[in-house]
Amino acid sequence: MDSRIVNLRSKLDVYKGMTGGGNLADCPVREVIQGLNGKWSSLLMAALAEQPYRFGELRRLVPDISQRMLTQTLHDLQRDGYVHRKVFPTKPPSVEYSLTDLGRSMFGALHHLIQWAELNHDAVRQARAGFDATQA
Amino acid sequence: MDSRIVNLRSKLDVYKGMTGGGNLADCPVREVIQGLNGKWSSLLMAALAEQPYRFGELRRLVPDISQRMLTQTLHDLQRDGYVHRKVFPTKPPSVEYSLTDLGRSMFGALHHLIQWAELNHDAVRQARAGFDATQA
DNA sequence: TACATCGGTCTCAAAATGAGACCAGCACTA
DNA sequence: TAGTGCTGGTCTCATTTTGAGACCGATGTA
DSSP, X not given: OOHHHHHTSOHHHHHHTOSSSOOXXXXXXXXXXXXXXXXXXXXXXXXXXXXXXXXXXXXXXXXXXXXXXXXXXXXHHHHTTSEEEEEXXXXXXXXXXXXXXXXXXXXXXXXXXXXXXXXXXXXXXXXXXXXXXXXX | OOGGGSSSSOHHHHHHTOSSSOOSSSOXXXXXXXXXXXXXXXXXXXXXXXXOEEHHHHHHHSTTSOHHHHHHHHHHHHHTTSEEEEEEOOSSOEEEEEEOHHHHHHHHHHXXXXXXXXXXXXXXXXXXXXXXXXXX
16 A cells, blocks of 8 residues: 555545545444533643543533533543543542543543633634624 | 652643642533534534635534534634634635644644544444443 | 531533434435 | 426424433541
8 A cells, every 4th residue: 555645545535534435324424423522622722731531520510501401511521431430439429520631632632722712812803803894 | 648749730720731739620621622522613623624615615524513503613712712714805715724734743642642533433332332332 | 516528419591412304405216 | 388307405304412410429627
């Protein structure tokens, strides 16, 4: 396999995760990205990248998440192997969530996007304002 | 006092986009990330990073997107300043979508995440299979 | 007794999304 | 001239996802 050909794979093909002829609907890269597309996934990843947190701590840290979505998002992140869930046999039992190695690796990539947002949110906000002005 | 206060800004604070005392709910970084959390945003960004496409071309390129969501996602990406919409006065009029400079800049960061997914989707798939096995 | 804490689950309403019909205007064909 | 197709959408309705909040059982605490 010529490595030059790999480099010539288009960005879209990389996203599709196919070297040719595959079905765009069943795409491993899309599946992974979809798992991070949830409204709360990246925020919780950022929190847990800082340090491990317990369920109630996360709830207080992110006041506008419902308990239902916190449970569900943590469950999904655990399922995808990003988050480890550890139950302590206290009374009542407490649960600590932390990033796995895979989670830390993934957050390394996600962090680029967060940093970009930090640097450029003014430009985005300005673009929105300008666009909304023309649509009024 | 906690020693991590000495840290300049935690990852979570960066995500919050606040240097202190702000409200987590109104956060510029969160707003930007939310705009990319849509189910189709990153896929369309990857397509347009490859080359400009027309509406119908994108529709054929991504067979499982509904016309409704294609219109809406492109509209949102245009509103945030990532995508430029150009109408050609042909009959019937055709519309070309392309990335702006801001869009290309943002995709540079997003690309890290896509590349990570390309390299690690096997690990994620395996984590899912293992997790589902224990839950069965 | 009364009340709070732990980490959830359950129900119901609201919002986002999917599926598909429909539209106007023009070109081409029969 | 009537029919058909292409363009990029919008509109309606059903399904899915999310939000808001009540409820839970076992324990500690006032």
